[in-house]
Amino acid sequence: MAYWLFKSEPATFGIDHLAACDKMIDSWDGVRNYQARNFMRDQMKTGDRGFFYHSNCAEPGIVGMVKIVKEASPDLTALDQGDCHYDPKATMENPRWVMVDVQLVKKFKRTITLKELRDHPGLTSMTILQKGNRLSITPVTQTEWDIISALV
């Protein structure tokens, strides 16, 4: 089983949005970055776990845990001209982008803040903490997962 970190802006789609979904399941669509797409397409398996991270907000940090309940499938929002993630280069034959379905496992009682993550000596090599990192989906190691889980 692998571990991941899913970044999202709470103003657009936060953990409470996921909690409000039917069975607390939603498609992680709208990803328009090849590296992030490839993680979903090539590596994510049903049963994998992920942290839910809030970015671009007053208190950035990890706010909960999700699991993958459906592996990669075409992200059809790319074909929808009315969707804000519409991609004119996507076609039925080659949808170009994929999504996975995630289910909320747990909303944490508090936010594990970005500062807290940065200050932890065991997390210095975490991808999300590297300078200039902007990927919305990043792998998390077992060690990082365990450390962060213990902070909750």
Added chain:
DNA sequence: GCCAACGTTGGC
């Protein structure tokens, strides 16, 4: 294939 210009991300 190079690379300048541009758009986006995201912490602060």
Added chain:
DNA sequence: GCCAACGTTGGC
């Protein structure tokens, strides 16, 4: 709102 860092685009 600022701005550093990065990805994408498109002319050549």
